[in-house]
Amino acid sequence: MKLILVLAALALSQQTSLSPNPAQSCQKKLDYLSQNASRQSPDPRPTAFTQDEINDYFSSGAVKLPAGVNQLHLELHTGRIVGTARIDFDQVRAGRSDNNPLLSIFTGIHDVAVDSQAEGADNKATIHILSASVDGINMPRFALELFVRKYIQPKHPDIGLDTTFRMPERVNSASVLEGGAQLEQR
Numbered sequence: 001m002k003l004i005l006v007l008a009a010l011a012l013s014q015q016t017s018l019s020p021n022p023a024q025s026c027q028k029k030l031d032y033l034s035q036n037a038s039r040q041s042p043d044p045r046p047t048a049f050t051q052d053e054i055n056d057y058f059s060s061g062a063v064k065l066p067a068g069v070n071q072l073h074l075e076l077h078t079g080r081i082v083g084t085a086r087i088d089f090d091q092v093r094a095g096r097s098d099n100n101p102l103l104s105i106f107t108g109i110h111d112v113a114v115d116s117q118a119e120g121a122d123n124k125a126t127i128h129i130l131s132a133s134v135d136g137i138n139m140p141r142f143a144l145e146l147f148v149r150k151y152i153q154p155k156h157p158d159i160g161l162d163t164t165f166r167m168p169e170r171v172n173s174a175s176v177l178e179g180g181a182q183l184e185q186r
Helices: 002-018 022-037 051-059 101-105 141-152
Strands: 047-050 069-077 080-088 109-121 124-134 162-166 171-177 180-185
Touching: 022 047, 022 051, 022 180, 047 051, 051 069, 069 171, 101 141
Parallel strands: none
Antiparallel strands: 047 180, 069 080, 080 109, 109 124, 109 171, 124 162, 171 180
């Protein structure tokens, strides 16, 4: 009996050491999507990503976040993405000043949460911002629109509170699920 327990423990410890961390798993899936896209007829079977894989991938530094954006964390729910981050608005606004008192709330370092709807079909993804809060205080939509127009769109003109973009790597559809996401290629 003791021998079985020791073998089981040894097998579990070896299995754990052989399994990739979530960021590596995410990278392997991204590599697969890229390779699959180069085929004449991509495999249409869905590629699933877990919330942990996605968050670990962002935390690993594999994706360069914009200046001032730190500690990004995503929660995936059916059809929705809730993102939280610690934002240094002074870095985001670097080189741009404004005397508009409405924009004065966007200074210093704050915890930001953004709730959005997300879907992807026919090679296009759409993200619609439902709400955003700074340090737990809901922001009026007009203030968000003003911030995006003044500080985000000069660098990224295609980004707004409602954004549609073509998905890369021949991804035809994307579904946000509870705790994960699924991509299908064609």
